[in-house]
Amino acid sequence: MRTFSLAITFLLFLFISLILLGLVFYSPLSVLAQSLTNPEIQFAVILSLVTSVISTIVCIVVAVPSSYALARYSFPGKWLVTLVLTLPLTLPPLVAGIALLLFFGTTPWGKALENAGFSVIFTPLGIIVAEVFVNLPFMIRIMRSAFSAVNPRFEYVAKTLGCTDTSAFLQVTLPMASHGLFAGAAITWSKSMGEFGAVLMLAGATTMRTETLPIALYLNISAGNLDLAVAAATILIVISLCTLCLVEYLEKDVNVF
Amino acid sequence: MLRIESISVNLGKFSIRNISLEIKSNEYFIIIGPSGAGKTILLETIVGIHAPLSGMVWLDNKNITALSPHKRNIGMVYQDYMLFPHLSVEDNIAFGLKQKKVPREEQKKMVEECSDLLNISDLLSRFPVTLSGGEQQRIALARALVLKPELLLLDEPMNALDSCTRDRMRMELSRIRKLTGTTIIQITHHFDDVYTLADRIALMKDGEIVQVGEPENVFQHPSDTFVAEFLGIGNIIRGYGTRSGNLTEIKTTKGQVFYAASPVTGDVVATLHPEDVIISRAPFASSARNCMNGTVSELISSGSTIRVILDVGFSLMALLTRESCSELHLELGTKVFATFKASAVHLIPVS
Numbered sequence: 001m002r003t004f005s006l007a008i009t010f011l012l013f014l015f016i017s018l019i020l021l022g023l024v025f026y027s028p029l030s031v032l033a034q035s036l037t038n039p040e041i042q043f044a045v046i047l048s049l050v051t052s053v054i055s056t057i058v059c060i061v062v063a064v065p066s067s068y069a070l071a072r073y074s075f076p077g078k079w080l081v082t083l084v085l086t087l088p089l090t091l092p093p094l095v096a097g098i099a100l101l102l103f104f105g106t107t108p109w110g111k112a113l114e115n116a117g118f119s120v121i122f123t124p125l126g127i128i129v130a131e132v133f134v135n136l137p138f139m140i141r142i143m144r145s146a147f148s149a150v151n152p153r154f155e156y157v158a159k160t161l162g163c164t165d166t167s168a169f170l171q172v173t174l175p176m177a178s179h180g181l182f183a184g185a186a187i188t189w190s191k192s193m194g195e196f197g198a199v200l201m202l203a204g205a206t207t208m209r210t211e212t213l214p215i216a217l218y219l220n221i222s223a224g225n226l227d228l229a230v231a232a233a234t235i236l237i238v239i240s241l242c243t244l245c246l247v248e249y250l251e252k253d254v255n256v257f
Numbered sequence: 258m259l260r261i262e263s264i265s266v267n268l269g270k271f272s273i274r275n276i277s278l279e280i281k282s283n284e285y286f287i288i289i290g291p292s293g294a295g296k297t298i299l300l301e302t303i304v305g306i307h308a309p310l311s312g313m314v315w316l317d318n319k320n321i322t323a324l325s326p327h328k329r330n331i332g333m334v335y336q337d338y339m340l341f342p343h344l345s346v347e348d349n350i351a352f353g354l355k356q357k358k359v360p361r362e363e364q365k366k367m368v369e370e371c372s373d374l375l376n377i378s379d380l381l382s383r384f385p386v387t388l389s390g391g392e393q394q395r396i397a398l399a400r401a402l403v404l405k406p407e408l409l410l411l412d413e414p415m416n417a418l419d420s421c422t423r424d425r426m427r428m429e430l431s432r433i434r435k436l437t438g439t440t441i442i443q444i445t446h447h448f449d450d451v452y453t454l455a456d457r458i459a460l461m462k463d464g465e466i467v468q469v470g471e472p473e474n475v476f477q478h479p480s481d482t483f484v485a486e487f488l489g490i491g492n493i494i495r496g497y498g499t500r501s502g503n504l505t506e507i508k509t510t511k512g513q514v515f516y517a518a519s520p521v522t523g524d525v526v527a528t529l530h531p532e533d534v535i536i537s538r539a540p541f542a543s544s545a546r547n548c549m550n551g552t553v554s555e556l557i558s559s560g561s562t563i564r565v566i567l568d569v570g571f572s573l574m575a576l577l578t579r580e581s582c583s584e585l586h587l588e589l590g591t592k593v594f595a596t597f598k599a600s601a602v603h604l605i606p607v608s
Contacts, residue, residue, distance in 0.1 A: 153339050156306050159326035160333045161404065162356030171352075175343045 024234050027227050035231035043208055044216035044232060051124060052192035055131035059139040059188050067143035089137040096134050097201025124210055126203035131192040139184045146180025183250045190243035194236055258282040258440055259408055264312035266302050273298050273464040285434060285454050286442045290461035296444045300410045304331050332401030336413040338393040340385035346396050347381040353404045371403040391422040411443040427453060452493050452526040453607045460484055477566060477574050491531035491574040498522040504599050513570035515547040517602035524607040533601035534575035536565060537594050538585060546599035553591045567595055
């Protein structure tokens with residue numbers, strides 16, 4: 001069993017390494033370097049960075065209070081609320097994207113938002129909305145388990161020492177859950193950088209407008225610009241690798257699913 | 258000092274019903290009872306974590322039932338200490354002072370004073386995870402005491418300590434209490450705490466208080482069979498022990514002397530099971546070291562046994578069968594001899 005399982009493990013390791021290295025070294029380094037300076041790729045990098053950072057911040061701001069509520073309080077219908085809040089986790093991003101498109105495009109609420117200046121269809125703002133919608137459940141799941149791991153008695157003691165509910169949360173519970181927060185933020189950010197399906201549906205794939213890195217990869221491979229596509233893919237691989245290392249370093253047992 | 262009037266709390270899994278208690282200023286009050294009796298909920302309700310369904314809590318004639326915990330000035334120490342792991346020992350102790358916006362210089366001074374009191378001055382820069390249970394316990398106490406609380410609640414504070422550390426911690430608590438004059442309510446599972454620390458005790462069972470009183474009184478006059486079975490040991494005698502050969506000679510506060518086979522000396526509490534006391538009409542030669550004369554002051558029958566309370570200068574309880582009792586013709590005022598072995602006496606040191 002030992003030989004067999006180790007053999008399978010090493011074969012997989014070789015297989016995955018070969019595939020990824022094959023992609024990274026597909027084009028000669030000089031060509032890769034040149035592709036990285038291409039204005040389209042640079043636009044995609046910047047757009048991806050800006051949208052993913054904003055959507056990660058939105059996710060944190062929304063997920064922290066709601067996951068705290070799920071971890072601490074009991075209320076009627078909690079199971080249903082939990083189910084709906086975390087449903088997008090298993091929903092294919094394309095389905096999430098088309099649902100968002102219909103919501104913002106055809107419903108009176110969506111139109112009201114559009115008239116109020118919150119225009120999301122085929123705009124960079126749509127990229128952020130799609131990323132938040134798809135990635136929020138991850139953040140909520142991770143933060144909920146991080147908050148659940150903090151014994152409420154820490155808060156009780158903090159209150160006897162002069163804290164209000166809010167200051168006990170900010171000074172005790174949140175710092176004690178900070179590893180979960182950082183790990184969750186890193187995962188959310190990395191997933192936002194790579195989000196494709198939902199972004200494609202809601203924000204479209206317009207060159208130099210809603211062109212994030214994955215969209216750039218898609219558009220360039222469709223047009224046959226293999227070098228540019230590989231450049232975009234290489235950046236995404238590097239980002240994934242860094243995120244994984246960061247998360248491993250921060251918290252060995254953060255529960256992603 | 259603290260008055261609880263028919264408090265009821267329901268947390269689903271645990272609840273307490275209709276609890277009334279009065280704790281006096283400077284008192285050391287101990288709550289005992291089986292697990293699941295609702296002891297922790299009672300403390301958490303006093304401190305203001307749970308809102309009672311009904312009833313009122315009064316502190317110094319002020320109704321604090323609806324007051325939030327941070328305005329009550331009641332300290333709480335849990336069994337697992339609950340030290341904030343992300344803060345240094347110093348910041349843990351200063352946590353409450355920081356909330357009260359005490360100036361930094363003053364904070365430092367108060368933390369130093371308090372850590373001197375608890376002998377933890379050399380730990381201030383460390384982090385809680387690197388400390389032993391006894392050290393963490395002292396820090397948790399310091400963190401509560403630095404705010405000079407009117408009332409200090411201790412939830413099984415010594416449960417997680419080994420027995421040696423527990424003995425030392427017990428003396429520490431007694432010393433702190435003398436120095437600071439803080440009123441203390443403590444939950445415990447250890448009768449040694451009850452014997453040595455408690456001014457009064459309350460017994461809890463199934464969310465209700467079964468009996469309240471001074472320990473000697475409660476042990477000798479349990480209100481029902483549950484209390485009697487739960488408490489077990491019947492005699493608690495305070496005295497001063499000095500070495501006498503291989504034994505310890507104990508002089509009680511009222512002057513009587515008896516012997517215990519124990520190396521403990523100084524201020525002590527002696528405990529003795531009532532079934533280890535033999536009653537006779539005349540003194541008899543035996544290997545038992547202790548023989549005292551006294552009169553029967555009370556006869557309490559419970560089932561097949563009778564608890565005989567003797568006045569031998571202090572109050573001593575013996576457990577006899579009905580048969581022995583009638584054979585000895587025991588009545589109130591009967592003059593008898595009480596014999597017990599020095600090895601049957603257990604001594605607990607008091608600071």
